[in-house]
Amino acid sequence: MEDFQATKPIYMQLADRINHKIVRNELRAGEKLKSVRDMAVESGVNPNTVQRTYSELERMDIVESRRGQGTFVTEDKGKLQQLRDDLKNEHISNFINQMTEMGFSKNEMVKGLQNYIQKEGE
Structure with missing residues (x-):
């Protein structure tokens, strides 16, 4: 369960945390993110919030969804x-x-x- 600030939408805070993990190489290029359900349980948020986070990261070209496989960190250096x-x-x-x-x-x-x-x- 994670703590969130009231001043910023939770989905953006999750996106920031994922981005920081990528920059610290805790998540590497091409690595699979946790499933929406697993991330929701771990974070203590609604799965729709996680889906919105992943969609936002995809819009930013930080991650890519692969049908039937999941969401992966981009390999675009x-x-x-x-x-x-x-x-x-x-x-x-x-x-x-x-x-x-x-x-x-x-x-x-x-x-x-x-x-x-x-x-x-x-």
Whole structure:
């Protein structure tokens, strides 16, 4: 059973979770996703919600349905790289917006990131 935020539709939150698994290589190109029923039970949501999630991912060309076989992660490396880039840019944008709201300049953000990365490298 998964926790969901009230601010975003559940099907989109499921899609985000699947996309993150793909970017982390927990789901690989060509790999089969769980059946709608299994994903619904695991997530604690209605199967129609999972079907909507899979349909949305298919519309985005992240997954493809194969009649009688199930839903699979695309094998299109370009699409997977685009997904990776999109998620990276989304997180960077969120970070910059939050830091800007707190009053940090771009220069302070860059220096902060550089210091953080240097400390993590040790």
